[in-house]
Amino acid sequence: MFTHRQRLTIKKSLARSAIALVLSTGLTGCATVPVPESALTFEQRDLSPQEVSEVLKSPPRSAGAKSAQYSAIPADGLALPQAGQKTPLGVVVSSDLEAAFEAYFHGRGEAALTRLAQDFDSNPDPRARWQNSLLRAQTLIMMGRAALAEEELERTSHLERAIFGSDLNALALRGEAKLWLDDYDGAFADFAHVVAALGTWELPIQYLSFPANRDVLYYATTAKLRAFTGIAGCYLFKEDYKRALAWASEAERLFNNAHFVTTHPLYGMGDQVYADSYYGRAMNLVFLASATLATTRNEKNSETLFNTAGEFFSAINFSVGHVTVGALKARILNQLGQTESALNAAKTALSLASDAKLPDYVWRIGVMTGVTLFDESRMDEAEGFLRQAQNAVDQVSGNLSSDRSRLRFGIGKDDIIHHLAQIDIQKKRWDLLFSDLEKARARAFIDLLADQALSQNRESALVAQIRDLESQILAYRLIVMAPGGADADTLAALDALAGQRQQKLDLLTKRDPEVADLITVRSVTLESVQTRLKPGEVMAYAIPGRPEDAVRFLLITPRTAFAKTLSLSYRELDDLLDRFSKAFGVSGSQRGISQVNTQVPLSSSSRQKSILNELRRVFPPDWWGAEELLYIVPSSGLYFVPWSLLETSYPVITLPTGGWVTREHAARAPSSASAVIVGDPEFGGELTQLPGAREEAIAVARLYDADTLLGADASEGKLRRAVGEGAGVLHLATHGVFDHDVPLNSAVMLSNGTDAESLTAEALFENPLPARLVVLSGCETGLGKAIAGDDLIGLTRSFFLGGANTILS
DSSP states (O other): OOOTTOOOOHHHHHHHHHTHHHHHTOOOSOTTOOOOSOOOOOOOOOOOHHHHHHHHTSOOOOTTOOOOOOOOOOTTOOBOOOTTOBOTTSOBOOHHHHHHHHHHHTTOHHHHHHHHHHHHHHOOOHHHHHHHHHHHHHHHHHTTOHHHHHHHHHHHHHHHHHHHSSOHHHHHHHHHHHHHTTOHHHHHHHHHHHHHHHTTOOOOSOOSSOOSOHHHHHHHHHHHHHHHHHHHHHHHHTTOHHHHHHHHHHHHHHHHHHHHHHHOTTTTTTOOOBTHHHHHHHHHHHHHHHHHHHHHOOHHHHHHHHHHHHHHHHHTTOHHHHHHHHHHHHHHHHHTTOHHHHHHHHHHHHHHHHHTTOHHHHHHHHHHHHHHHHHTTOHHHHHHHHHHHHHHHHTTSGGGOOOSOHHHHHHHHHHHHHHHHHHHHHHTOHHHHHHHHHHHHHHHHHHHHTTOOOOTTSSHHHHHHHHHHHHHHHHHHHHHHSTTOOOHHHHHHHHHHHHHHHHHHHHHHHHOHHHHTTTSOOOOOHHHHHHHOOTTEEEEEEEOOOTTSEEEEEEEOSSOEEEEEEEEEHHHHHHHHHHHHHHTTOOGGGOOGGGOOTTSOOSOOHHHHHHHHHHHHHSOGGGSOOSSEEEEEOOGGGGGOOGGGSOOSSOEEEOSSGGGGGSOHHHHSOOSEEEEEEEEEOOTTSSOOOTTHHHHHHHHHHHHTOOEEEETTOOHHHHHHHHTTOEEEEEEESOEEOOSSSGGGOEEEEESSSSEEEEEHHHHHHSOOOEEEEEEESTTTTOEEEETTTEEEEHHHHHHHTTOSEEEO
16 A cells, blocks of 8 residues: 655655555455355445544444454465456456456566556456456556556546445545555545445354355455555554554454455355455554554564564565564664664664665665664764665666655655765765765756656667666566565566666766766766866855754865854745845745846835845855855755845856866857847737847847847747757846746746747756856746755756856846
8 A cells, every 4th residue: 555655754754665565555355255145335425524533533343343263374375366267356357357467466567557458448347347447556556656546546436336336445545545645634534434434344254154245245345454454554654653553453353354254164165365465464464563562662562463464474475574574663663762672673674675676665774774873873873874875765766766756755865965964074074075965966856857858969869778777677676576576586687787777877977977967866076076166266065954954065165175054044044035035026935036026126225225234144255265256056045045146256156066067068068159149029918028028139139249039030949940059148038937836847938929838947858958158037037946855946957958057047
C-alpha cells in the first residue's frame, strides 16, 4: 500500500520507504476464503468529517466475535493464479491475466501493464475486466505512480459497482494511493467509508456446510483487511501509537481467522494460498510490532511479532521485508531514545539494503540514523551515515526516481545538507562544504527536470541512450524489490547497467557539461572556482537553513574561504521581504523587483525609504569584502532580495550554482547577430499591451543598430530565425507569466500574428534560445521558484541553459 518513494519528514519518510512494495502489492489476507451461503448487502453512504473521525476512533467488533487458533505458515507453499482457474471472486483467469499476475508479483511493472491492456481489450467478462482494472491500479502503485492509480480506480469503481453493488475494494485501494501521495485526510476518509459500510461484520470461522457464495464474502473480507491495515499504518506514521495498536491488533485477528479458514482441511477444500495473501499479514505484523514497542517501550514485548513478520517475508523470499523490519524497529527505538539498540537495528537494515542494491532504503535509514547521532553530538559517526545517505540519494535522483511530486520529495534530502553543512562548518572543511552545497543544489534541479525533454540540438542521441539505461535500471530495481528478485544474476545485471550509464555520463560531461548537469549530480571543486575569481571578487554561497536558523554564507575569495553569519534568521528575512513587497506593490507569493506594480508610486515615500534602509542595514556593502564584483548563490528567500537597490560600489550577480563561473559560456553561444530585439507583441485583446514596450524596443534597437520584432512580427518562429545559432544580446520587452505551482509553465508572451502565444520555460529547456546577454523586461519574467535543495526554477534558468552569461530582469 505504501511505496518507498513517499515524501515525508525524515523520520516518517523512513517508515514509509521501508514498506514500499509490500502493501502496494496487496493487503488481502484471504486469497481464497470460503464463505457461508447467505445474502450480504453493504450500505454505502457519504460520511461527514465528524462521522469519519467517529468511525476511526476504534475498530468495530461485535460482542460475539470469535478468534481462531493461530494459523501457522502453510507447509504446502504458495501459488499465483493460473490460466483456466476460477478464483473465489468468480474470475476465470486468462493466459494474459496469469502473465500479468506473475509479472506484477515479480516487480516487472511495464510487462504487467502490457498484458493487462491486452487482456482488457480481448476479455468481455465483466468480472475479469474488474479484476484487471484493480490489478492495474495495484501495479501503478507498485511503480510509484499513485496519481495514475487514482485515475484508474475511477474505472475500477464503475466496474465493481456493476458486479457487487458497491465499490469497497476500489475505495480501500484508493486510500492506499492517497497515502502514497501524503493525503492523510483523504486516505482516512476512504478507509472510514469502507469500515462504516461493513460495520461489525466479519468472516465466520465455523460452517455447517460448504459455502456457495464465496465471492461476496471474499470480496468483503479483502476490503476489510485492506482498510484495517491501512488505518493502522496511517496512525503509526502519525505517531498515534495507541490507535495504531488497536487497529493492527484487530487486523491481525482477522488475518489469522482468514488464514485459518483458507487452510482448514474441511472448509478450505483444497483451496490454494496465493502469494499476495502474505504481504498484508506480514506488513500488519510489522505495524503491530512497531506500535507495541512504542507503547510498551520494551523491545522484548515486540520481538516475537517482528520475528513472525520476518517468517512470513521469508516464506515468499521477500528480502525487502527484512529491511522493513529493521528500519521500522530502528525508527521506533530512535523515538524512544534507545540509541544503541536503534543503531544496531539500523546497521542491520542498512547492510541488507546495500546488499540488495536498494538505494532508496539506504538513504532514508542513513539520514535517520545520522540525525540521531548528530543530536547526540557523535559527529564522526553521524557524518559517516549522512555521507552514505548522500551517496545513495544521488542514485535515486532525477529519472532514477519514480517520485512524481518532486518539490516535496526533497524534504528528507534537505536533512542531509542541513546536517552535513553544520559538520563541515564545525570542522572548518570549506572544500567539503562547497561540494556538499553544490550536490544538494544539483539534486533538486535534476529532480524537477526528470522526464523533461531537453535541448533537441545538444547531444540528443547520447541523452536518449542515457534515458534508456535509466529506464532499464528502474525496471531492474522493481524486480530486486519483488519476492525472490534480489538474486545474483539480477544484481549483476543492475551493476552492469549502472556502469554503462556512468560511462555515457562521463562522455556527456566531456562533450556538454551543462546538459550533463540536467541529468546527473556532479560538482566542481572549490579550488577551480577560486582560480576563476579575480582580485576583489567574492562569491557568497548561501548555506541552507531552517526558518529559525541565522542566514549564513560561505564566502569565497581567490585565496580564502570561510563561513560568516548575518544578524537575522531566514524567518526574519522572509518577514522583511514581505514588508518590502507590500511597500512596493509586489505580490507576496511572487516576489521580485521586476514585478513592481506601476500603480504604486516609486517615490521616496517614508515607508519605502524605511524598508530600503533596513535592507541596506541587513546587507551592508562592506560586509562581503568585495571590491570589484560580488557573486551571490542564493538560498530560499535570498532569491528575492532586490540586490540592485542596495547601493553597492560593485556589481552584484546572482548565479544558479557556484560552479557556474568555471564554465566556458562563450563557446556555447556563438553570435550570428549582434542583437535581437522584441517588443510589444500583438495580443489581439487577450492581454493588455505592455505600456512603453514598443518605445523601449525601438530605443534599444538604435543603441545596437539592430532590427526589431514588433507587434505581429514578435512570434516564436521569427524570433528563433533571428537568433539563429546565437545572439550577443536578446532583449524581450513583453509580458511574462510566472506559474508558482508549476515553474516550468512560466512563459514569455509573444504573438502568433493575431493573438497572444506563450513561450514557456519548458519549451526553452527543450529548444533553447542561445544568447550571451538576455534582458527580460516585463512583469514576472525574472521570477522563479526556490525549490527544495535550493535551486530557482523559472524563465531565467531556461535562458542560462541556452548559454547566457548574464540575465537582466
